[in-house]
Amino acid sequence: MKTAINELNSLCRSALEGSGWAQGDYEDAADAAVWLHAMGLDGMEAIDRLLGVAHQEEYVVEPALSARQGAGAEHTASCNGLAGCLLAFELAWARATQAGTGTVRISNALSPRLALYGLKVMCTRGRRFDLSWTENAGRHFATTSGHDDYPRYLGFNALASKTSSEIMVWCGVDGATSNGIAAAGQDVTGAIDAAEFDARYRDALWRGIEVDAAHIDRLIAWKSKVLVPESLASRAHGAGGADDGF
Numbered sequence: 001m002k003t004a005i006n007e008l009n010s011l012c013r014s015a016l017e018g019s020g021w022a023q024g025d026y027e028d029a030a031d032a033a034v035w036l037h038a039m040g041l042d043g044m045e046a047i048d049r050l051l052g053v054a055h056q057e058e059y060v061v062e063p064a065l066s067a068r069q070g071a072g073a074e075h076t077a078s079c080n081g082l083a084g085c086l087l088a089f090e091l092a093w094a095r096a097t098q099a100g101t102g103t104v105r106i107s108n109a110l111s112p113r114l115a116l117y118g119l120k121v122m123c124t125r126g127r128r129f130d131l132s133w134t135e136n137a138g139r140h141f142a143t144t145s146g147h148d149d150y151p152r153y154l155g156f157n158a159l160a161s162k163t164s165s166e167i168m169v170w171c172g173v174d175g176a177t178s179n180g181i182a183a184a185g186q187d188v189t190g191a192i193d194a195a196e197f198d199a200r201y202r203d204a205l206w207r208g209i210e211v212d213a214a215h216i217d218r219l220i221a222w223k224s225k226v227l228v229p230e231s232l233a234s235r236a237h238g239a240g241g242a243d244d245g246f
Contacts, residue, residue, distance in 0.1 A: 002208040009034045011219045012047055018225035019051045025081045032085050032117030038204035039197060041113060044215040049111040051222055057083040057110060061091050062103040084109040084167045089118045092171035101176045106167035115167045116142055119151045130170040141188060150197035155188030
């Protein structure tokens, strides 16, 4: 069935809120999933991975200057929110601001492909980002120069390890060289350039997004968990009934 981008976004936000995600996280995740779905990258499967699951991803911010004497990775930190969507990119940016480059690794990623939306958000910030993530299809690669509206998806390596859900983000400034996240030397297929991303999004805005009815039903079921039960008071006074303080 066809649905408008804004309608699907609203439904995804409500479903994630009903699943227990906090404000901010459910907004970012919904934005990411709907954008991915508009790009033809099955954002609804990405949402499915977040509904009704424990909220814990782990991340490490690696030292930018690994050759420095005594340098070592920071301790692994747990995130009760969604580290693998936008937070990883902000952390990499902060480390690069300090030392020229920054690398963030996310382990136990709940829905790794959401990171591609995080890369899209960073596209026009004037810094290069490289991204890779691992999930069922293999290892995926994407990059942005920091001066384009959309990232470049470099493709995926179906032969890469599929045993863990991992995200790796690298940020560099002033011509810094990537530390090997990019797809160079990998047997990758399925690349999508920035112009194709733009065309797909414009088409989705005009024509809507095709979503399986089963996905819509599941989102509605989770959304129902945040609805106020109907009562005589709620019908007379609105949500909250006579106890809303007005």
